[in-house]
Amino acid sequence: MSTLLEVAGVSVSFDGFKAINNLSFEIGEAELRAIIGPNGAGKTTFMDIVTGKTRPDEGQVLWGETSTSLLRLSESQIARAGVGRKFQRPTVFEDQSVEDNLLLALKKNRSPFSVLAFKKSSKDVEAIADLADEIGLGDQLARKAGELSHGQKQWLEIGMLLAQDPQLLLVDEPAAGMTLAEREHTTDILKQAAKTRAVVVVEHDMEFVRRLDCKVTVLHEGSVLAEGSLDHVTQNQDVIDVYLGR
Amino acid sequence: MERTFLVRNPSVMVFIALLAVFTIAVTFLSEGLGTGFVSTAMVKTLGMTLCFCLIAIAMDLVWGYCGILSLGHFAFFGLGGYMIGMWLMYARTEDIVVASLAGAELPPTDSEIVDAIATQIFGVVGSDEFPWVWAFADSLLIQLILVVAVPGLLALVFGWLAFRSRVTGVYLSILTQAMTLALALYLFQNDSGLRGNNGLSGLQNIPGMADTPQAVLSVWFLWASAVALAIGYMFAAWVVSGKFGSVIRGIRDDEARVRFLGYPVEGYKLFVFTITAVMAGIAGALYYPQAGIINPAEVAPIASIYLAVWVAIGGRGRLYGAVIGAAFVSLLSTWFTGGRVPNVDLGFYTIEWVSWWQVALGVSFVLVTLFAPKGIGGLVDLFINRKTPDRHGADLGPDTGSLREKEADA
Numbered sequence: 001m002s003t004l005l006e007v008a009g010v011s012v013s014f015d016g017f018k019a020i021n022n023l024s025f026e027i028g029e030a031e032l033r034a035i036i037g038p039n040g041a042g043k044t045t046f047m048d049i050v051t052g053k054t055r056p057d058e059g060q061v062l063w064g065e066t067s068t069s070l071l072r073l074s075e076s077q078i079a080r081a082g083v084g085r086k087f088q089r090p091t092v093f094e095d096q097s098v099e100d101n102l103l104l105a106l107k108k109n110r111s112p113f114s115v116l117a118f119k120k121s122s123k124d125v126e127a128i129a130d131l132a133d134e135i136g137l138g139d140q141l142a143r144k145a146g147e148l149s150h151g152q153k154q155w156l157e158i159g160m161l162l163a164q165d166p167q168l169l170l171v172d173e174p175a176a177g178m179t180l181a182e183r184e185h186t187t188d189i190l191k192q193a194a195k196t197r198a199v200v201v202v203e204h205d206m207e208f209v210r211r212l213d214c215k216v217t218v219l220h221e222g223s224v225l226a227e228g229s230l231d232h233v234t235q236n237q238d239v240i241d242v243y244l245g246r
Numbered sequence: 247m248e249r250t251f252l253v254r255n256p257s258v259m260v261f262i263a264l265l266a267v268f269t270i271a272v273t274f275l276s277e278g279l280g281t282g283f284v285s286t287a288m289v290k291t292l293g294m295t296l297c298f299c300l301i302a303i304a305m306d307l308v309w310g311y312c313g314i315l316s317l318g319h320f321a322f323f324g325l326g327g328y329m330i331g332m333w334l335m336y337a338r339t340e341d342i343v344v345a346s347l348a349g350a351e352l353p354p355t356d357s358e359i360v361d362a363i364a365t366q367i368f369g370v371v372g373s374d375e376f377p378w379v380w381a382f383a384d385s386l387l388i389q390l391i392l393v394v395a396v397p398g399l400l401a402l403v404f405g406w407l408a409f410r411s412r413v414t415g416v417y418l419s420i421l422t423q424a425m426t427l428a429l430a431l432y433l434f435q436n437d438s439g440l441r442g443n444n445g446l447s448g449l450q451n452i453p454g455m456a457d458t459p460q461a462v463l464s465v466w467f468l469w470a471s472a473v474a475l476a477i478g479y480m481f482a483a484w485v486v487s488g489k490f491g492s493v494i495r496g497i498r499d500d501e502a503r504v505r506f507l508g509y510p511v512e513g514y515k516l517f518v519f520t521i522t523a524v525m526a527g528i529a530g531a532l533y534y535p536q537a538g539i540i541n542p543a544e545v546a547p548i549a550s551i552y553l554a555v556w557v558a559i560g561g562r563g564r565l566y567g568a569v570i571g572a573a574f575v576s577l578l579s580t581w582f583t584g585g586r587v588p589n590v591d592l593g594f595y596t597i598e599w600v601s602w603w604q605v606a607l608g609v610s611f612v613l614v615t616l617f618a619p620k621g622i623g624g625l626v627d628l629f630i631n632r633k634t635p636d637r638h639g640a641d642l643g644p645d646t647g648s649l650r651e652k653e654a655d656a
Contacts, residue, residue: 051506053502074505074510075502076506076507076508076509076510076511077508077510079505079506079507079508085506091503092503093492093495093496093499093500093643094643095495095499095643095649096492096496100492103489104492104496104504104507105507110507110508110509110510111513112490112510112513115490115493116485116490118489119488144635144656146635146642147635164508
């Protein structure tokens with residue numbers, strides 16, 4: 001399996017505080033990975049660096065077969081290269097309908113002029129309907145996203161990510177605020193997505209991570225503490241120390 | 247496609263019908279072509295109001311839909327006016343000069359005519375030759391192109407610099423104020439080439455139409471302004487109704503999210519900023535021949551602030567709101583500052599509306615912003631049964647320009 005994303009020796013500090021400290025991380029083309037770690041371990045900063053929101057002080061972020069550096073690209077260029085991101089708080093366009101939200105995300109030419117000339121084809125309508133069914137919003141297409149419940153917004157955002165059809169999906173705490181049934185459905189969607197692309201899930205909830213049943217990376221103080229199956233890392237003495245206190 | 251566009255935007259049909267009725271009615275009541283019930287000065291005022299409505303639509307696009315509070319769009323309006331004004335003044339002076347030299351014993355050479363025109367136009371600023379900016383003033387076609395090109399290019403360069411540095415919110419507003427102030431100060435200089443604080447005058451005299459009375463010309467300009475407004479309204483409605491509108495409303499409410507979807511946000515902002523600057527330039531080019539005079543005070547920072555006030559009072563984020571606001575406030579302003587409103591005698595103090603009108607406008611702006619964010623356009627909601635969402639006071643996005651709860655529709 002070839003490497004899709006390689007983060008090598010990345011460090012970043014904010015006002016002297018090292019949020020990420022010589023972090024190295026790799027993920028393959030079709031892989032599901034969970035990242036866990038205590039608060040302040042650098043999980044969100046890691047996502048910020050990969051998506052171009054934060055520039056690291058040193059290190060490399062290489063992407064795809066050609067190993068292009070993501071550090072020179074803007075956020076929107078990185079997104080177009082195939083990195084999709086779901087934020088911790090659900091961020092959807094609240095003043096727009098579920099359908100418009102999905103249409104915005106649907107993989108199309110993003111330049112202003114082609115968007116201006118864009119006309120929705122019957123194929124697009126179909127794709128949106130399929131996606132909406134998958135995320136359980138099939139009968140809510142005309143509703144404003146702002147009216148949806150918290151869990152529905154989380155799903156709409158996941159749906160938007162799938163519509164983007166990225167090669168790498170970065171998902172920040174997807175299960176927050178979801179009921180048990182909703183969590184199970186979310187797990188299924190993520191596992192399904194990971195069959196054709198790389199999915200990185202940041203999560204606090206160990207039960208949820210266990211259900212994902214995948215390789216786990218533990219972050220602590222901005223670097224990798226342990227990596228392996230969930231059972232393997234939870235038996236690691238360092239991890240126990242960090243999580244349960246010394 | 248055309249049908250679905252109109253079906254999705256019922257306001258376009260209603261708007262164009264009302265505009266047509268208005269324009270035809272004024273024509274029949276005008277001095278030039280009708281009963282004379284409406285004076286020529288009033289026809290000109292109405293025509294100029296339509297130009298204000300056009301720039302208000304541009305402002306609504308850039309602020310109400312894209313969330314960029316530009317306080318500099320009157321710079322583009324003024325530039326459009328200056329560009330057409332140069333041709334009007336040149337061609338008209340040429341007519342006069344040629345007529346006066348016709349009596350000379352030797353027929354004047356071309357360079358003598360040009361020199362005489364220059365002396366006529368620039369004598370007032372102590373110069374007798376054409377500055378480089380007047381290079382194409384003798385060509386109507388080129389000046390018409392410049393009406394679009396000069397505001398467009400200025401907006402393109404300014405917007406490119408501002409947006410790529412990620413200047414947003416109040417800082418961008420200040421920057422646009424600085425831009426229009428800098429332009430005004432530059433134009434105030436006598437050696438700016440545009441006659442300093444004298445500005446360009448006599449623009450109501452259309453070259454080659456000396457025999458057409460102003461009463462008739464004013465109706466023509468009313469029609470031209472109405473057509474431009476109708477086209478501007480349709481264009482804006484088309485831009486905001488499709489996926490493009492979806493993207494720019496997304497930028498207004500949550501810019502970062504749009505970026506992470508892969509849209510080049512800066513490109514979109516630049517596009518909207520530039521296209522609205524062009525609309526403003528066209529509005530200005532139609533306005534100043536009706537006003538008759540343009541001077542640097544027209545692009546003073548306050549003008550652009552008024553524009554924002556119009557759109558806010560009319561109702562941001564809906565095109566007809568911008569039109570209503572611009573028409574209502576500017577006509578009211580004309581009425582109040584015209585000196586025909588009776589003063590209010592309080593015994594100890596007399597309220598003179600000519601000066602107190604601005605205070606009243608300021609207060610109403612604050613009141614509308616606080617208590618009726620939907621503006622006058624919100625009254626339409628009473629008829630079409632549009633409701634606002636109940637979000638317990640939460641805005642519709644994290645950005646400063648995002649739609650407020652009471653502006654949104656449920």
